[in-house]
Amino acid sequence: MAASAPVLLRVLSAAYGAAERAGEIIRRIMSEGDLGIVEKNGALDLQTKADRLVQQSIVGYLARHFPALKVIGEEEVEAGGSPELLEGSLSDEILQQTCPEELSKAQENELIVWLDPLDGTKEYTEGLLDHVTVLIGLAYQGKAVAGVINQPFYNYKAGKGAQLGRTVWGVLGIGGFGFHPAAIPGGKCIVVTTRSHSNKLVNDCVDAMMPDKVVRVGGAGNKVLQLIEGQASAYVFASPGTKKWDTCAPEAILHAFGGQLTDMHGNKLEYHPTVKHQNSAGVLAALNDFDLFLNRVPPNVKAALHP
Numbered sequence: 186m187a188a189s190a191p192v193l194l195r196v197l198s199a200a201y202g203a204a205e206r207a208g209e210i211i212r213r214i215m216s217e218g219d220l221g222i223v224e225k226n227g228a229l230d231l232q233t234k235a236d237r238l239v240q241q242s243i244v245g246y247l248a249r250h251f252p253a254l255k256v257i258g259e260e261e262v263e264a265g266g267s268p269e270l271l272e273g274s275l276s277d278e279i280l281q282q283t284c285p286e287e288l289s290k291a292q293e294n295e296l297i298v299w300l301d302p303l304d305g306t307k308e309y310t311e312g313l314l315d316h317v318t319v320l321i322g323l324a325y326q327g328k329a330v331a332g333v334i335n336q337p338f339y340n341y342k343a344g345k346g347a348q349l350g351r352t353v354w355g356v357l358g359i360g361g362f363g364f365h366p367a368a369i370p371g372g373k374c375i376v377v378t379t380r381s382h383s384n385k386l387v388n389d390c391v392d393a394m395m396p397d398k399v400v401r402v403g404g405a406g407n408k409v410l411q412l413i414e415g416q417a418s419a420y421v422f423a424s425p426g427t428k429k430w431d432t433c434a435p436e437a438i439l440h441a442f443g444g445q446l447t448d449m450h451g452n453k454l455e456y457h458p459t460v461k462h463q464n465s466a467g468v469l470a471a472l473n474d475f476d477l478f479l480n481r482v483p484p485n486v487k488a489a490l491h492p
């Protein structure tokens with residue numbers, strides 16, 4: 186590993202390779218057909234063999250290379266287990282970046298990794314494969330500063346011969362990479378929200394945005410990808426359902442690309458290691474016109490969701 190690059194870039198570069206390998210595990214488990222589904226807190230909160238194996242493998246890989254790094258992952262899995270040896274290749278593109286001065290000071294033991302081994306588990310079990318992502322977010326001084334998103338089944342509808350899967354990454358002060366930026370067609374207001382965790386408050390808040398169109402898809406990572414690729418104007422989720430590992434990597438990439446992700450009150454999300462995991466005041470994000478959407482959040486939504 187290029188020991189001369191700042192540790193933040195070295196960790197992100199390793200995370201890039203690990204996320205690609207994780208995507209391979211997720212595709213393989215799907216093709217084997219036995220997902221090993223268990224319910225964590227009811228039928229809307231599932232875990233599969235892929236969630237478990239990817240978390241064990243990425244935690245093991247990062248611990249071998251960065252022993253002082255703190256990793257906080259979604260799944261409660263045995264440290265031992267039988268993780269896969271994830272010797273992913275490092276991303277030279279990341280290692281060669283010039284790190285902003287503020288971030289280049291970060292020490293290994295000051296970085297927190299927020300890991301969602303498989304985001305969009307419900308959709309994975311239902312065969313909505315392109316909703317699934319692997320999220321590895323890096324936080325420094327309580328802020329989401331860098332992230333990697335692997336989308337294992339990207340392109341799976343493109344037919345034989347199409348390259349399956351992709352990895353998107355970003356760092357504050359450097360930018361966002363690995364995706365196809367685009368504008369929203371016809372200047373329309375398209376709201377992207379949950380498909381599997383709706384309720385009246387979630388729907389009231391979506392309606393208050395006065396959308397021309399509502400897109401309901403799974404996964405926090407998938408929804409932020411829709412923002413940066415011009416498929417949606419705002420990600421609106423007035424519910425306490427997501428946790429820090431759902432938002433850290435997507436937020437960092439969106440912010441690096443010029444967008445904004447906050448709770449429903451417009452408060453920044455915090456990522457220090459002792460923070461409450463739940464994003465209890467919901468998630469609001471947009472690449473452009475963020476304040477317009479924030480101003481449309483209705484009073485009953487604000488009153489119901491406390492940070």
Ligand SMILES: Nc1ncnc2c1ncn2[C@@H]1O[C@H](COP(=O)(O)O)[C@@H](O)[C@H]1OP(=O)(O)O
Nearest residue numbers: 230303304305306379382403404405426427431
């Ligand atoms: N009520 C909930 N219980 C558990 N996880 C949730 C809940 N709501 C949201 N999430 C997590 O946030 C992600 C985005 O939510 P949604 O798809 O509903 O918009 C989900 O894929 C899930 O992450 P994960 O799949 O990693 O468990």
Ligand SMILES: [Mg+2]
Nearest residue numbers: 230231259306
């Ligand atoms: Mg989950």
Ligand SMILES: [Mg+2]
Nearest residue numbers: 301304305431
């Ligand atoms: Mg998730």
Ligand SMILES: [Mg+2]
Nearest residue numbers: 259301303304
């Ligand atoms: Mg998950």
